[in-house]
Amino acid sequence: MKSETIRKQLLELLIDFEDELKSDNLRQKVLSLIPCYHHLRDLGKSLIPPAEARSARDRILHYFLKYQGVVISGDELLVVSGIQEYARRIRELRVQFGWSIASGLTAAQMAEENEFDFAHIDAAVMGPSDYILLSDEQDRDAAHRWNLANEIRRENISVRDKLLKYFRKNISQKITGEELKYLARDKSEWARRVRELRTEYGWPIVTKNTGRPDLEVGVYLLEADRQSPKHDRRIPDPVKCNVLRRDDYKCTVCAWSHDEWNRSDPRHLELHHQKTHAKGGENTEDNLVTLCTVCHDDIHRKK
Incomplete structure (x- = not known):
């Protein structure tokens, strides 16, 4: 077995290094440890067979998929990837291949707005080099969105305006917290600005916890390019969620639900005041x- 062969070779090198420790030659000690380092790296890489994942990026993805929804430390990825620049490979998996991998910083910022719905994980204790795969579904449109985010990111407008512009360019498209964090130039206020766009400005931006339980954790979606009336913007999120849940996430007039959504009929669900x-x-x-x-709209038109 390859892993066992590498382990034995590493053990022999470490045993031989015992004699080097007795020497006063610092450089010789360092040079003697280099083969140990390479063998240790090879041992970590060998834990995932080449038939399942050949490159460092593939090994990282394999590890994330095996432990989806689990906090993974950067040290773990360093071992299985066998490279120092594992963070770059994570970015490639996000930007080029559409995997929803959140960093500890992004998870903590989502948790502040109650958008990190993993009961068994305290996002506040996750470090900058901790990661979590939020979904095991690949988003093949991500590369196009990230290119658009890069263009909007450079514009000289406020963070809120950048976020809104990005949402309006991607109506009914799932957007990750990592995209929004990047768009805001990593400023921690991005999650709060998204909430303001929904609650103060009336844009129908939904998440798993604000009216769309079918969405994955960490996903944001602008349902339509229209703002709700000002008086409807004052409905608290908990009340809105309770009403939607009570009505089984369906229109109480025609029974339409998001399961029937399509591009030719891009409606969404809203709340109506029975007493105006x-x-x-x-x-x-x-x-x-x-x-x-x-x-x-039909009810208000008749009125």
């Missing part, structure tokens, strides 16, 4: 009902 806000109707679960945008 202008007449004192409150943002309570009893006064709110789920409608698709088509039925919602």
Whole structure:
């Protein structure tokens, strides 16, 4: 077995190094350790058979997929990849190949806005060199979006405006927190700005915890290029989620749900005040009902 052969060779080198420790020649000690380092690296690489993953990037992806949803430290990736620049390979997996790998910083920023829905993980204790694969589904459109993000990132506009522009260029497309963090030039405010776009400016940006349980953790999606009326923007997220859950995430008039979404019928779900806000109707679960945008517009048109 290759791994066992490497282990034995490494053990022999370490035993021989015992004599080097008695020497006062520093350089000779260093030179004697170099083969040990290479054998240790080869041992780590050999843990994943070449038939399953040949390159460093493939070994990193193999490891993430085997432990999807588990916090992986950079030291683990250093071992299995056999290279120092494993972080560059992680970026390639994100940007070029569309794998949703979140860093510890991004996970912590999502957790501050209650968007990191892993009950068994405390994102606050994750370090900058910790990573987690949020989904085992590859997004093959990611490369195009990352190129667009790079263009918008350089524009001389506010972080919120960059985020909104990016969302409006990718309507109904799943966007990861890593994309938004990059767009905001790694500023920690990006997650708060996304929430403001939804709650204060009325853009229908949804996540797993804000009305779209079908979405993966760490994914953001702008459902339509339209803002909700100002009075609807004051509905608290918990109330909105409870109403959607109560109505089974379907329009209470036509029974449309997101399972029927398609590009030729790009509607989404909104909440409607049964007693209008202008007449004192409150943002309570009893006064709110789920409608698709088509039925919602039709009701207001008739009124």
